[in-house]
Every structure is written in structure tokens, then in C-alpha cells.
Amino acid sequence: MNTRIPRRVLLLGGLAALLSGCASKFRSYNGPEVTRLRMYKAQRLLVLDGADDVLRTYPIGLGFAPEGHKQFEGDGRTPEGSYVIDRRNPDSLFHLSIGISYPNEADIAFAEAQGRSPGKDIFIHGGPRRGIDPVNVRDWTAGCISVTDRQIEEIYAMVRDGTPIDIYA
Template sequence: MQYFRLIFLVFIVAAVSGCANKFKTYNGPEVTQLYVLKSERKLVLMHHDTVLEQYEIDLGFAPDGDKKIEGDGRTPEGDYFIDRRNPNSDFHLSIGISYPNEYDIAEAKALGQPPGGDIFIHGRGPIYRKAGADWTWGCIAVTDREMERIYAMVQDGTPITILP
């Protein structure tokens, strides 16, 4: 009888710890392209011409227009790629976007300002869990649970197009 209790206890501990793991697995079709539709507040994950997932998003606190300079609160627009991952993000999990590109750097330089950087798709984390709409400094935010799925599905190097 003690043996069965031990097995049951091990099973319960494994089940509970599995629920707490923020690192999910994904075995479906490859995500070949990401689209951010700023005006619709949508992030779309594609496999070629097929929509795999769609998520409602929050943007920078100044959501209209293209990011021009550091600190403007805007989310950039253009073609980029996923270039890094942060499993220890203050925003639960995050994947980096390759902003700024050469065009962004030249545009900011013409304005005499730095272009900024550190643009991510990320969760909310414990601090911003109850934040309102469009609260980031230019990043793209989803819920923590959605970010776990996105983090598992999207690989470094995946192209992302951010549209107005």
C-alpha cells in the first residue's frame, strides 16, 4: 500500500510541476512568417499561405505611425526577423525583433536621434498583468499563456512584417 501512495505522490508532483512549466513544445507546421497588423491589433502566425494562429495584441503607448527614434513609444513598421530569445524576460518570455534595420538607423540619424532598439514580442509578466491597452514602449504584447505558445512555435530567423 505504501508503494502505491509513493507512486501516486510522484505522479501528482510531476503533473503539478508540468503545469507550471512556461516552456511548451510544438510539433505542428513550421511558422514561416509573422504579420503584425497594427490597425487591427493582431499578430498572425503563418505556415506559407495558411493561418496557424492569431492573437490580439497591445502595442506601444503611441500606437499610430512608424517608430522613428528612441523613446517615441511607437511600434516599428517594416520587414524584420526574429533574432533572439529571452527566457528570463521581465515580461514572462520574449522573442526579439531585428529592429533597427539599416533604413531605420538612417532615418533616425537624419533626425539627429538614436533609433532605439530592444523591440520584442512578449508577455505581460507579473508587473503589467492588468495593464490597459497599448502600454509598451514599442513592443508587441500578448498574454503570458499566449507567449508560451508563440515562444514554442516561432524560431529564430522567422521573418516578421509589421504593417500600419
């Protein structure tokens, strides 16, 4: 029995390994500027607006308690209101992530008046490294907004820090 591997198979396998090693989660974007994000919780939809029209839309997952505005740490809710994209995390446990400026002053004041913490670290992010498919399992986060890994790669490239985001019930 001949156990030699054909040369073409070796070359194609080597090429595939080389290309996969060059793959990156960081994409470039040279299109129109994203001027605002709009998120509609009830419709599970994230909209990226440009100056003249909608640039992209994405289906989303939310916190495990999706209805209502986030008020306290651990409530599983996603905030509602006007915020900005204020940071990015290339080493996120959730593939990539971009941060939302929750809590704002009103969120902090409300929680403190109740003797509680408002929580923090609300992000738009991809799926976790293992275990959950954010497309087929909805509302699994602790209050963040989830999209697929491929989608967060696009969003991460398109959206700049300081971009406003309006989150609607």
C-alpha cells in the first residue's frame, strides 16, 4: 500500500495553513464615517448611520433580562438612553468589543439614591471564546449587546470612539 501523500495535497495544505495564520480579526474600513449608532432593543436591531443614510444593520442579542433600562449592577438589563462609544478592547474575552459610556451621571445618581451600584462595563461584543453562539442564543449577556464575531469585526473597524449611540426600548 502506498502511504505517500501527493505533492499537490501537501502544497495546498501548506498554503491553507499559511493563509489561516495570516487571518486577522482586525479589519480596515475606508467607507463613509459612522455618525451615530441606533439600537432598538424590542426589534433586536443595531443600526449604523452615516451622514446621509443607513450604512449597516445587525441583529443583536441583549442581557438576560432584556426589558427595561439597566439600573443596578447584576440586573441583566441593557441600558436605554443616549451614550457614546468610549473605548475598545482588542483583547476582550468576547472576540472584540467596543465600550458604551454607561453609567452616565443620571444612572449613577439613581443607583446611589437606592444604595446600590449602577454597574459598568457595557459593551457591544462578539461571541465568547467557547460555548455560546450569539446568533442562535439570544439574551445571554449580563447587559451587553452581542453580535457575531464577523459582525463585531466590521463594527470595530467602522465605529470610532466618541460616536454617539442611542438605545431605545
